[in-house]
Amino acid sequence: NFMLTQPHSVSESPGKTVTISCTRSSGSIASNYVQWYQQRPGSSPTTVIYEDNQRPSGVPDRFSGSIDSSSNSASLTISGLKTEDEADYYCQSYDSSNVIFGGGTKLTVL
Amino acid sequence: QLQLQESGPGLVKPSETLSLTCTVSGGSISSSNYSWDWIRQPPGKGLEWIGSIYYSGSTYYNPSLKSRVTISVDTSKKQFSLKLNSVTAADTAVYYCARLLQITIFGVVTPRYFDLWGRGTLVTVSS
Numbered sequence: 001n002f003m004l005t006q007p008h009s010v011s012e013s014p015g016k017t018v019t020i021s022c023t024r025s026s027g028s029i030a031s032n033y034v035q036w037y038q039q040r041p042g043s044s045p046t047t048v049i050y051e052d053n054q055r056p057s058g059v060p061d062r063f064s065g066s067i068d069s070s071s072n073s074a075s076l077t078i079s080g081l082k083t084e085d086e087a088d089y090y091c092q093s094y095d096s097s098n099v100i101f102g103g104g105t106k107l108t109v110l
Numbered sequence: 111q112l113q114l115q116e117s118g119p120g121l122v123k124p125s126e127t128l129s130l131t132c133t134v135s136g137g138s139i140s141s142s143n144y145s146w147d148w149i150r151q152p153p154g155k156g157l158e159w160i161g162s163i164y165y166s167g168s169t170y171y172n173p174s175l176k177s178r179v180t181i182s183v184d185t186s187k188k189q190f191s192l193k194l195n196s197v198t199a200a201d202t203a204v205y206y207c208a209r210l211l212q213i214t215i216f217g218v219v220t221p222r223y224f225d226l227w228g229r230g231t232l233v234t235v236s237s
Contacts, residue, residue: 001173035223037157044206044230045157050223090157094221097170099147099159099210 001095002026004102011108014081020105022091023073032094034074036065039088039104048089049076083109112137114207114228122201122235128194132207132228139188140165145210146190147224148181150203158203162210163190197235204230 003025012018022034034052037045047056049065052074062082067074074093078085086109091102118130132146139146148160161171163181171179175194183190194201209226212219 033222037224039157044227045224046227047223047225056225092157092223097162097221098172099149099162099221101157101159104156 001098001100004091004093004100006091006102006105009106009108011110012081014083014109016081017077017079018081018107020076020089020107021073022075022102023071024093028069029067029072029074030069034065034067035092036076037090037092039090045090081109085109112226114209114226116205116207116228116231118231120232120234122197122233123237124198124235125196128197128201128233130192130205130231131189134188139183139190140185142214143212145212146183147208147210148192149206149208151206152203160192199235202233202235204232206230
């Protein structure tokens, strides 16, 4: 199995743009789709990006996803930050039939 | 609107078996478009996938938990269940049930993303 490594925390000011990385330890990041989940305190996770760069209906276009083969990583970018974006964010991918989650990144909007 | 609801004891003694059930309401559990999964989150920590089951009964488990986990489905009750045996304090967590959307192309089933989650239930392992 591979691992997905995320920064423990990031912080940025309202209105700015932040990018959260998710680095795959072995194998190509492009081999399996990457998803991103948002988890606000006390709530269940919700999907903000699926299949690398697709947004479910209802997710604002301030959220975008991408992958970079050169760094073997995926990224979640949130533009026009709002205080409501403050949450934990998890990347997720697949290894055969197994589901792999990253360790999570706490986003602080201050 | 389809909903998932976890139920089961909130306190389990060490070495015993943790048993949880997820009830699907407002929709069908018998669809090849989904697998039904368990995910847990220890207090203050990240998400850990436990395993999946399809309505056909096929199962997939996290290799790190495989020796202790059983997931089953009862389509007549629209429920799927988790059993985790020989629990320790390290198994204390919020346990979520979730639906994993699948896509089948030319007979190959590919997972997409978790599109529905239960609210989660805290299970504490303590004597």
